[in-house]
Amino acid sequence: MKTHVITGGTDGIGKAVARHYLDRGHEVVVVGRNAEKGKAWLDAARQRGAAERAHFVNADLSLIAETRAAADSVRSSFARVDTLVLCARHFRTTRQVTAEGFENTFAHFYLSRFVLSHGLVDLLEAADTPVILNVAGPGGQAQIHWEDLQLAREYDGQRALMQGGRLNDLLGVDFADRRPDTNVRYVLLDPGTVNTSFSGQYASDIMAHIEVIRRSAQSVEEAITPILQVLDDPPTAPLSAFVQGEPLSPHGPGFTVEEARRLHQHTQKLLAASAARTARD
Template identity: 45%
Template sequence: MKTIVVTGGTDGIGKGLGLYYLGRGDRVVAVGSNPDKGRRFLAEARAIGSGERAEYIQADLSLVAENRRVVAHIAESYPVVDALVLAARYYRSTRYETAEGIEHNFALFYLSRYLFSRGLADQMEAGERPVILDLAGPGGDLLAMNWDDLQFARDYRPDQIMMQCGKLSDLAGVGFTAEHPGSRIHYVLAHPGLTATGFTGDYNEADAALAAGMHDRGQSVDAAVAMLRRHLDNPDPEPLSAYMQHTKIDVGGEPFDPAAARRLADITETVLSGSGQPA
């Protein structure tokens, strides 16, 4: 039985993957902020006879302190973590800063992924064939990095933020493999294609209409799960791989520049050291 941790595991693709692996006999720990969704996840797990192998952890992963609390709890509860699925997301039409003073997308889409992957690395090294599956949009141009204003304090543009989130994930993956030479962990960046999910977020009217259209055009969550599970079951042998749906992306190119990854890691450590305890 494998242990699979899913951030954003109570809705959309994260929940679909969680229920699939529960159905297959694995243990799944799903993290999300809305307790109603957590209760529904647990009820669905019970309905497929997997209730005793499902855990829900309620946490607001846009807060660094909450990430640290949950990572510590998981590390203490599970000496072996076989897979970590990074799927938490929340769309915001207008800029919002968390109580810790960090822009919400930067905190939830990026810092949470950074803290979970680094924080559970030891438990993952103990897994049989450990995988980190980061759901984003790999391979975009590094020009999407708003280096002078990563938290978009000056000119908040949700579309640009979304593109930057993809880059932050790419560079987090590059940084992870550089920081863990010889690691057994496979880091996979994957875009499953447009999928009809919860599209969790706080939308203005125009963005809500766009999201509704995307929902109508999206593939089913089951189709996304069918596409993604091979990365968890049988990851490519290299430490870092990236996929745009079924198409493999070269991670040796400019979008995955190691110098950019180091630059981001330095900035990240500075941000984290300013929010509670050091990383």
């Protein structure tokens, strides 16, 4: 029996992956901020006769404290984690700063994945074939605003998400570079356009565009096929990338080790400063 930890597991792709592995007899931990959806997940598992293997961790992943608490919750219940699936994403048309002082999309889409990837690595390394699957759209061409990563000056919701994809690419590069001897396989994956819940706060014109996209988007059931293949048979390389099931080289422009190390150092400083503020308060 394997243990799967899935963020964003109460909706869309994450929910479908969670349900798949629960039905296969595995332990499944869903992390989400909506307690009602978490209860629905547990109720559905009970109806499937799998209540003892279904778990819900209530956490707002835009908050570092809650992300760390979620990792601690997993640690208190399991000695190993076989797969960590990072699916949580939330769009914001307008810029919002969290109570901890971070821009919401930056914190939710990137910082939480950084904290969980590094924070659960020892539990992952205790598994036989562990894999971190970061669903973030690798290989994008978006600019990284190094002097303004949280887009305080020129925020745009789409720009924030696209930059977040680039930051997650570098997270994967740095993870593999920093741990050359780990048995954990880091996989960056773009499932393509999928008819999911499109979690977020949208302006009316953007919402209208999304409704158009839904008409031609692939179903969740179609989208999870390459995801399940990666999780069931992880690549042998420390770092891999896929776009709709097709391999993408995680090397060259957009995946440079120098930029990945720069981002890691910057992130560590931000997290340290946040911890210091919390300690003072």
